[in-house]
Amino acid sequence: MKQEDYLILESSGPVRIPQRYLNHEGQIRMGSPYSERDFHGPSELLTIDKDQDVEVLVKDGPRWTRVVHAHHPFDVLGWDGFIYPFTFNAQDFEPITGTVHQPPPIHQTFEIRGYVVCTFAPRMLDYHPEAVKIPWVHDNVEADEVLFYVRGNFGSRKGIEAGSITLHPRGIPHGPHPGTIMASKEAQRTEELAVMFDTQHTLELTEQAVALDDEKYPLSWLD
Ligand SMILES: [Fe+2]
Numbered sequence: 001m002k003q004e005d006y007l008i009l010e011s012s013g014p015v016r017i018p019q020r021y022l023n024h025e026g027q028i029r030m031g032s033p034y035s036e037r038d039f040h041g042p043s044e045l046l047t048i049d050k051d052q053d054v055e056v057l058v059k060d061g062p063r064w065t066r067v068v069h070a071h072h073p074f075d076v077l078g079w080d081g082f083i084y085p086f087t088f089n090a091q092d093f094e095p096i097t098g099t100v101h102q103p104p105p106i107h108q109t110f111e112i113r114g115y116v117v118c119t120f121a122p123r124m125l126d127y128h129p130e131a132v133k134i135p136w137v138h139d140n141v142e143a144d145e146v147l148f149y150v151r152g153n154f155g156s157r158k159g160i161e162a163g164s165i166t167l168h169p170r171g172i173p174h175g176p177h178p179g180t181i182m183a184s185k186e187a188q189r190t191e192e193l194a195v196m197f198d199t200q201h202t203l204e205l206t207e208q209a210v211a212l213d214d215e216k217y218p219l220s221w222l223d
Pocket residue numbers: 138140145168174
């Protein structure tokens with residue numbers, strides 16, 4: 001993966017913390033995979049004080065509007081309000097592990113209108129002596145599943161590398177690649193870091209995405 005590879009997700013609604021991570025007061029429960037301390041707002045102002053025309057593109061759903069300001073909008077003394085940027089580092093995601101394989105929702109990070117975001121962080125693998133340490137064969141019947149592989153060794157998959165993106169459309173059964181169940185028996189940890197988003201609606205590929213398609217990927221399950 002190159003330094004400049006980014007996965008950028010947009011949404012038409014707020015980025016929410018899953019309800020089950022919150023207590024009645026709206027605080028993040030202990031035992032959730034992250035806490036309030038893991039969110040970081042802006043720490044310093046980037047002030048740009050320029051009296052010249054500055055174009056701002058406003059994106060609102062499928063509509064774009066170009067607004068021309070007489071001066072740079074970053075000419076401010078501070079910021080306040082309910083909408084502001086924040087960061088969450090996937091490496092701060094505290095993985096939940098078990099004696100046997102835990103279901104995908106334990107990786108959930110955010111819920112957003114139309115999709116969820118999950119983090120597969122470096123973690124201990126299942127520790128029952130008989131555990132099958134990689135995901136079972138499954139069929140996501142209600143979601144399209146997209147994975148962005150950031151780094152590490154992806155124990156249950158072949159044919160991908162850091163920077164790969166896979167799309168498993170709903171209704172198509174998939175699971176560990178041949179040989180990976182036995183290969184995982186001795187493993188105790190995975191250092192993989194991957195981000196997954198599962199979408200409520202079926203995804204459509206752009207021409208650019210189709211151009212990136214690796215036709216060999218669906219065949220990578222054949223031994
Ligand atoms: Fe899947």
